[in-house]
Structure formats: structure tokens, C-alpha cells
Amino acid sequence: xLERINRAYIQIARAQKSLGRKINIxxxxxxxxxxxxxxxxxxxxxxxxxxxxxxxxxxxxxDQGYIDAVLSLADRDDCIIATYGDMIRVPGRNGSLxxxxxxxxxxxxxxxxxxLKLAKQNPDKKIVFVAxxxxxxxxxxxxxxxxxxxxxxxNLFIFSNHKxxxxxxxALLSEKNHKIDAFMCxxxxxxxxxxxxxxxxxxxxxxxxxxxxxxxxxxVEAISEICRQLADNTPAVxxxxxxxxxxxxxxxxxxxxxxxxxxVDGCWRGLGNIDKSTLKLKGKFSELDAxxxxxxxxxxEEDLTGCQxxxxxxxxxxxxxxxxxxxxxxxxxxxxxxxxxxxxACAAWFKYTRRKRRNQ
Amino acid sequence: MTAGDKIxxxxxxxxxxxxxxxxxxxxxxxENQTLNKLTDSAExxxxxxxxxxxxxxxxxxxxFFNGGDIGKLAVCGTINDLAVAGAKPVALSLSLIIEEGxxxxxxxxxxxSAAQAAKEENISIVCGDTxxxxxxxxxxxxxxxxxxxxxxxxxxxxxxxxxxxxxxxxSGTIGDHGMTxxxxxxxxxxxxxxxxxCGSVAQICAKEIEVLDSDIKFMRDPTRGGLAxxxxxxxxxxxxxxxxxxxxIPVNPTTQAAADMLGFDILNIANEGKVVIVVSGxxxxxxxxxxxxxxxxxxxxxxxxxxxxxxxxxxxxxxxKGRRIVQMPYGRELPRIC
Ligand code: SF4
Numbered sequence: 001x002l003e004r005i006n007r008a009y010i011q012i013a014r015a016q017k018s019l020g021r022k023i024n025i026x027x028x029x030x031x032x033x034x035x036x037x038x039x040x041x042x043x044x045x046x047x048x049x050x051x052x053x054x055x056x057x058x059x060x061x062x063d064q065g066y067i068d069a070v071l072s073l074a075d076r077d078d079c080i081i082a083t084y085g086d087m088i089r090v091p092g093r094n095g096s097l098x099x100x101x102x103x104x105x106x107x108x109x110x111x112x113x114x115x116l117k118l119a120k121q122n123p124d125k126k127i128v129f130v131a132x133x134x135x136x137x138x139x140x141x142x143x144x145x146x147x148x149x150x151x152x153x154x155n156l157f158i159f160s161n162h163k164x165x166x167x168x169x170x171a172l173l174s175e176k177n178h179k180i181d182a183f184m185c186x187x188x189x190x191x192x193x194x195x196x197x198x199x200x201x202x203x204x205x206x207x208x209x210x211x212x213x214x215x216x217x218x219x220v221e222a223i224s225e226i227c228r229q230l231a232d233n234t235p236a237v238x239x240x241x242x243x244x245x246x247x248x249x250x251x252x253x254x255x256x257x258x259x260x261x262x263x264v265d266g267c268w269r270g271l272g273n274i275d276k277s278t279l280k281l282k283g284k285f286s287e288l289d290a291x292x293x294x295x296x297x298x299x300x301e302e303d304l305t306g307c308q309x310x311x312x313x314x315x316x317x318x319x320x321x322x323x324x325x326x327x328x329x330x331x332x333x334x335x336x337x338x339x340x341x342x343x344x345a346c347a348a349w350f351k352y353t354r355r356k357r358r359n360q
Numbered sequence: 361m362t363a364g365d366k367i368x369x370x371x372x373x374x375x376x377x378x379x380x381x382x383x384x385x386x387x388x389x390x391e392n393q394t395l396n397k398l399t400d401s402a403e404x405x406x407x408x409x410x411x412x413x414x415x416x417x418x419x420x421x422x423x424f425f426n427g428g429d430i431g432k433l434a435v436c437g438t439i440n441d442l443a444v445a446g447a448k449p450v451a452l453s454l455s456l457i458i459e460e461g462x463x464x465x466x467x468x469x470x471x472x473s474a475a476q477a478a479k480e481e482n483i484s485i486v487c488g489d490t491x492x493x494x495x496x497x498x499x500x501x502x503x504x505x506x507x508x509x510x511x512x513x514x515x516x517x518x519x520x521x522x523x524x525x526x527x528x529x530x531s532g533t534i535g536d537h538g539m540t541x542x543x544x545x546x547x548x549x550x551x552x553x554x555x556x557x558c559g560s561v562a563q564i565c566a567k568e569i570e571v572l573d574s575d576i577k578f579m580r581d582p583t584r585g586g587l588a589x590x591x592x593x594x595x596x597x598x599x600x601x602x603x604x605x606x607x608x609i610p611v612n613p614t615t616q617a618a619a620d621m622l623g624f625d626i627l628n629i630a631n632e633g634k635v636v637i638v639v640s641g642x643x644x645x646x647x648x649x650x651x652x653x654x655x656x657x658x659x660x661x662x663x664x665x666x667x668x669x670x671x672x673x674x675x676x677x678x679x680x681k682g683r684r685i686v687q688m689p690y691g692r693e694l695p696r697i698c
Contacts (some may be wrong), residue, residue: 005680031623038625040682098368110546110622214620216680331690332376342623352684 001217008220009046011227016048018231024050024179025226026172026315028165029186030057030343031214037352039216049223052179052315053345055168055271056186058133059086060313060337060344063267065301066132066161067092067337071100073128073159073296080105080122082115083130084137089340093301112140116147119156128290131160135192138162138279139253142260145285159290160280161298164263165189166197167277171268172314173205179315182208182226184219187241194249198237206235213241260285267300269337270310307336312345319346326350373584376690400580401445403511410511412447414438417504423470425544427536428558431474433632434503436560437583439481442507443565444579444635446515449481450508455489457502470501481560483507512566514573519597521577524668527644528604529637531564531651532557532659533612534587535619535629543618553614557656559633564654568637571650578638581631585689588627590636591674592688594666601669604686606678610659627676628689638666 015023027033033053036042042051055061071092074081081097085108088097097106105125109115115129131141141158148156165186172178185198190211198209208229212222221240229235239245257279266278281289290296307329308322319325319338329335331347338346370377387396394402401414418434428436435452442449454474458467478485485505537556542548561581568576582590587609595602611626619626633656639647644662651660674686 001680034623037684038678039680040676040678040684041680042682043684044678044680044682098370099366101369102366216678220680332370332380351687 004217004224005044005220008224008227011224011231012046012049014231015227018233019181022048022050023227023230024052024181024315025184025223026052026054026180026182027184028054028056028169029184029189030060030341030345031188032056032184032186032212032219033345034343034348035214035216036219037348039219041216041219042353045223049227053312053348054172054183054315055268055313056134056165057338057341057343057345058084058137058163059090059341060309061163061168061268061270062090062132062161062337063269063298063300064092065267065299068094068301069296069298070128070130070159071095071097073290073294074100074103074106077105079126079128079294080107080118081128081130082107082109082118084109084132086341086343087130087132089334090337091334091340112137112144116144116153116156119148119153123155126155126157126294128157128159128294131158131162134163134165134186134189135253135257136188138257138261139192142256145260145281145288146256148288149285154287156288157290157293158281158285158288159296160261161266162261162279163266163268164277164279165193166201167274168268168271169201170204171271171274171277173201173207175314177316180207181230182210182235184222184226185209185211187211187213187244190239190241190245190249192250192253194247195237195239195245196247197249202235202237208235209237211237211239211241211245213244270313273300309336309338309346312338319349320353322346370690373689376688378584379688399445400441401447401509403445412442412445412509412511413506414441414445415504415506416441417502419499419502420541421499422541422544423466423500425556425558426540426552426554427556428632429470429473430501430503431470431472432477433558434505435474435477435481435485436558437632438505438507439483439560439562440581440633440635442509443560443562444517444581445509445511446517446565446569446579447509447511448566449483449562450510451484451486452478453487453506454485455504456491457498457504458490458492459498459500460492460495462500467501470503474503477560481562512569515569515576516574517569517576517578519578519594521574522594522598522600522638522666523577524600524666525641526577526638526666527641527647527662528591528602528664528666529639529644529647529651529660529662530582530587530610531561531635531637531657532633533610533615534582534631534634535615535626536612537632538586538629539615539618539624541630542622548618548621554612554618557631557633559656561633561635561656564635564651564657567650567654568639568647572639572643572647575640575643576637576647577640580636582634582636583632584630586626586628586630587636588625588674588686589688591686594638595672595674598666599672601667601672602664602674603667604664604674604676606676608661608663610661625689627686641665
């Protein structure tokens with residue numbers, strides 16, 4: 001194990017020499033962010049390499065406007081909100097879902113399937129499924145959309161704000177002052193979309209894209225491979241998660257996503273509007289579409305005052321550089337979503353870094 | 361806390377919010393020296409004897425889980441609070457708050473299990489109370505148990521005894537109770553392979569004190585908030601640092617896999633039959649052997665030590681020899697999205 005870490009060290013040094021400066025690798029996935037911290041990797045690696053947390057935490061990149069729209073549905077007596085747990089503490093303009101749990105109509109679900117079950121158990125209520133997440137969670141939403149139609153379930157409503165990873169990665173690299181030298185690509189998402197999906201990024205932007213699993217050693221291997229590519233100036237798509245990730249990905253999952261959703265322009269926190277980055281239900285599912293049936297309006301809203309999540313998500317700053325970090329913004333009193341989600345960069349920095357560094 | 365604030369579920373999570381609630385709302389109402397110490401058990405002097413007294417309420421969903429049920433939990437939990445304070449449990453009370461509609465057969469099963477757990481520890485349930493509330497006002501059944509114990513004359517445990525150089529021992533694999541409950545609740549695929557550690561640590565605690573007396577500096581059952589909460593509290597209260605080695609912490613692989621799947625840090629997950637022991641450096645090996653000789657301590661391990669440090673932090677030395685801090689968890693853990 002230590003030998004592999006040493007190999008990574010050598011590659012990092014080579015890459016640094018070849019670029020003549022610090023190297024910046026963006027981990028696109030929130031689970032990578034957390035596992036890098038948990039494994040103590042930030043501490044184990046040399047100063048010359050920075051890991052930037054990217055827009056890979058589903059809650060963090062969700063636009064403020066969407067969160068406020070969910071909250072407005074939670075205030076209705078005819079609705080039950082079925083949401084992934086991470087979402088309930090995100091502050092909107094008027095409190096959070098957590099502050100409404102005493103209303104009894106907020107249910108934490110672990111899967112989309114649970115939302116469908118809730119719909120069957122509560123025929124006199126409208127079940128609103130807060131459908132967020134990337135290509136990993138979109139197929140499950142697609143499955144319940146199809147099942148609800150087949151089974152004639154009339155009280156399930158899907159409020160879709162699923163996001164696609166590739167358009168966001170392209171948008172980041174299209175920014176003038178981005179600092180990204182390479183991507184460590186998300187394991188779970190890549191299982192679905194396949195490693196070939198990153199080829200256009202490598203071709204257009206000449207940035208290494210290496211898929212990694214979530215074990216500390218897989219992350220080390222990915223960093224090592226990325227640095228080797230940077231040092232040799234041979235950007236390519238690679239995977240150090242070969243057992244699970246194929247070039248073409250999971251065709252069945254891709255197919256059901258395509259058949260159920262349209263990819264439309266949509267807002268991301270911090271990144272703004274990104275072309276064809278957001279999944280909305282196709283017209284044939286309109287009876288399940290919360291936006292069409294429940295009259296929720298969801299317009300882009302600026303972030304809450306002072307929160308710099310957008311900058312953090314683009315890799316332009318580290319959480320401790322935010323003026324609110326560990327002062328008014330803590331996991332108990334989160335100001336922005338990056339401090340709420342267990343996958344959020346701010347929460348990870350808060351939980352796992354030495355306090356010394358926090359106060360710098 | 362201000363007037364408009366409401367109680368959140370997270371206030372009961374055992375993390376920082378619970379701490380705040382206790383300090384800003386509950387303690388000011390009762391203010392006295394014994395309570396202010398916030399120990400697992402209060403120590404009171406009655407004539408020549410020192411008595412330990414503790415209470416705890418149990419709410420758990422599901423009521424029956426792999427490895428135990430709410431009845432066994434309610435008895436063992438209170439026994440453990442007495443045992444880690446260095447007391448020999450003497451008698452328990454048991455009070456029931458039952459939701460209208462609960463089947464009598466379920467109640468009988470729970471009580472039989474509580475009785476069995478008490479019998480195994482040679483302790484009697486000597487008083488109790490029963491209330492029934494309207495359907496919807498409680499979730500099936502809530503149990504409160506209180507316990508009294510006689511402080512062992514050799515016991516000298518307390519935060520103030522802890523010093524740099526002391527070692528930290530945990531009596532077995534961590535996180536089993538919390539992950540069993542969660543996966544059973546969520547119907548996860550490993551639920552059948554996992555088992556709660558719900559059980560008593562009284563035998564371990566008594567034996568340790570019997571043999572090592574004042575070399576046993578401190579004991580705590582790492583329930584809500586897990587190992588992380590217990591270690592951060594030790595560090596906070598003593599102003600000393602703690603270093604633990606990831607590779608030494610006993611974890612059941614299935615439990616770890618379940619935690620990984622939901623994105624949880626295993627250090628934050630609740631245990632219901634484990635004890636963390638702080639022991640003097642010289643006696644650490646002996647302490648470990650005693651633990652291992654007990655029925656519920658077979659997987660015990662020395663996981664780290666108390667260190668002098670300019671900042672009282674708990675640091676984990678990870679598998680790859682990196683370092684990261686371990687903090688008091690906040691609120692309740694929320695499963696992640698993908
Ligand atoms: S520390 Fe808080 S306010 Fe600052 S960027 Fe992170 S979440 Fe936003």
C-alpha cells in the first residue's frame with residue numbers, strides 16, 4: 001500500500017515539474033470529497049497538489065429557487081413531500097424542510113420506490129417526490145414514473161430537477177478563469193454513463209478524465225494516473241474502477257432515462273444556466289409532473305446572502321476562504337447547502353480538517 | 361435559543377444540538393452540582409455508601425431487531441450506565457408508555473425479553489408504572505428505566521483521572537447497533553447479516569475495576585453519537601489530545617459496508633453493548649486481556665492513546681497514514697443521495 005502511495009508521490013512531483021506550478025485536480029463527486037477527507041488523503045499528499053471539490057453533490061448544486069418551491073409545497077396540507085434525507089436541512093428563504101417536520105408531511109425516503117409506496121399508502125394525499133441527483137438516481141425516478149402510469153396511480157407527482165454531469169464539466173472548463181487541470185470522475189455515475197462519455201471532454205479540452213472508485217487506494221491510483229498523464233501530456237479517459245465501469249455504461253439505465261426525460265437547459269447553483277443539463281419529464285408523463293399539475297413555479301434565484309457555495313463548487317475557492325465558514329455557518333446552523341449535505345465540501349472541511357486550518 | 365425556536369429531531373441526536381439544549385434549557389431549570397456534572401450516573405452519598413443513580417428512556421423503531429428488542433435494550437442500557445460509572449447494579453424500575461392498540465402479545469414478548477436480560481445480570485425490576493395514550497400520541501411503546509447501583513469501593517473513575525500516556529480500549533466491533541437498526545428500517549439487503557450488539561457490559565466493567573482498580577481511569581458506553589462522541593467528550597473535558605489508529609478499530613465488515621452505502625462515518629454510529637475504557641499505559645495489555653476474557657469483550661482492542669497537545673483534538677491516523685480529526689457529530693446523520 002505504501003509503495004503505491006510512493007508511486008503516486010513520484011507522479012505528482014513529475015506533473016508539478018512539467019506544469020511548473022501546483023496542480024489542481026477536481027473530484028466531481030461528493031462521495032470522493034468525503035472519502036478523501038475520511039481517509040486522511042489531503043494530509044498524506046504533498047502541498048503541490050490541490051484537490052478541488054466539484055459540482056458533484058446533488059443537494060449543493062440545486063438552485064435556491066427549486067428549494068423554495070419544494071418548501072412552498074411542504075406548506076400545503078394536501079401534499080406529502082418524499083425526499084432524500086440530505087435535502088431536509090437545506091435552508092430556503094423561509095426556513096427548511098426540517099423546521100417543518102412537525103407538520104408530519106415530510107417523509108425521508110432512501111429510494112424513489114419508497115415514494116411510490118407512500119402514494120399507494122396515502123391515496124387521499126398528493127405525494128411529491130423531490131427528484132434530484134445525477135444519472136445515478138434518475139433511472140429510479142424513471143422507473144416509478146413508468147410504474148405509476150402502468151398502475152394508474154394518480155397521486156404521485158414528480159418534481160424533477162435531475163442533473164447531468166457531462167454538461168456541467170464542460171461548462172466548468174468553458175469558464176475563462178477556471179483552474180482545473182484534470183478530473184477525477186465519479187464512480188457511481190460512470191457505471192451508468194460509461195467511461196466513453198468523457199471522451200468529448202478529453203478531445204475538446206485536453207484534460208485527463210480518470211474514473212475512480214471510492215476506496216482510498218482507488219483514489220490514490222486515480223491521482224497517480226492523472227498526474228502521469230499530466231506529466232507526459234497525454235490526456236485520456238481511463239478508469240481505475242474497471243470491474244464496475246464499462247466503456248459503454250449501463251444501456252438499460254440510459255435507455256429508460258432517454259425514454260422518460262428530456263434534457264433541457266437548467267440552472268445550477270454557482271454555475272448558472274447550463275445547456276441541456278437538466279432532466280424534465282417528457283410530455284407523456286405530464287400527469288405526474290409536479291410543475292404542470294401542482295402549479296409550482298420554479299425560477300432561478302440568487303444564492304442566500306453571503307454564501308459562496310457557487311465559488312466552492314467551481315473550484316475557485318476552498319470553504320475556509322468563505323467569510324462565514326465555521327463562524328455563522330456550521331453544520332448545526334448551515335447557511336448554504338454545501339454545509340448541509342453529508343457530501344458537501346463545506347461540511348467535509350468542517351468535519352475533517354484541523355481547526356487550526358479553519359481559522360487561517 | 362430564542363423564543364420562536366422549536367425542538368428538532370436533531371436535538372435528540374446526541375450531537376452538538378443535544379448538548380446545546382441541555383446546557384441552555386434543561387440544566388438552568390434544575391441547577392445543582394450533581395446534575396451539572398452530566399455523568400452517565402449521578403453519585404449520591406447515603407450514610408456510609410455511595411449510590412449511583414441513573415435513568416434513560418428508550419424509543420426504537422423497529423421494536424424488534426436482529427440481536428435484541430426494546431425490552432432488552434431498556435434493561436441493558438441502564439445497567440451499562442451504572443456499570444461504566446463503576447457501580448454494581450442493584451435494582452431497576454421500568455415504566456411503560458403504550459400506544460392504544462398495541463397487541464398484548466407484543467407487550468408480553470418485550471417484557472419477557474426485559475426480564476430475561478435482568479435475570480442474566482442478576483438484578484431485579486422492583487417498581488414501575490404503566491400509562492396508555494391515545495393512538496397517534498406515541499409510537500407503539502416507549503420505555504423508561506431507572507437504576508440504582510452500589511459504587512464499587514475500588515472504583516476511581518472520572519475525567520480528572522485521565523492523563524497523557526493512558527491507552528484507549530474499545531470492547532468490540534463498533535457501529536453494529538446503529539447500522540442494524542437503520543438497515544432493518546430501510547429494508548437494506550444486508551439486514552439479515554447484521555446483528556445489534558445490544559447487551560450488558562457490566563461483567564467487563566466489574567472485572568476491570570476488581571483487578572486494575574485505580575489504573576482504570578474512565579469508562580463510557582459509546583451509545584448515541586458513537587465512538588466519535590465519546591472520544592470528543594473525553595478530549596473536551598480533559599483538555600488533552602487523543603490519537604486513534606484506524607487499522608486498530610474493530611469493525612464488522614458487513615456493518616462497514618452498510619455504513620459506506622449510506623455514506624455514514626462508522627465512528628458516529630451508535631453502539632448498545634460496548635464500553636470504551638481509558639487505562640494507564642502500563643496496564644493496557646492486562647486490561648485488554650481482561651476484556652477479552654469476558655463474554656461481550658472478545659473482539660476488544662487497544663485503539664489509541666491520550667496525548668499531550670496544544671489543542672485538545674481527537675485525531676484519527678488513517679489506513680494510509682494520513683491524519684484527520686474526529687469531532688462530536690452534529691444532529692442526526694442523514695443518508696446521502698446516491
Ligand atoms: S461555508 Fe457556508 S456560507 Fe460559506 S460557502 Fe460554505 S455553505 Fe456557503
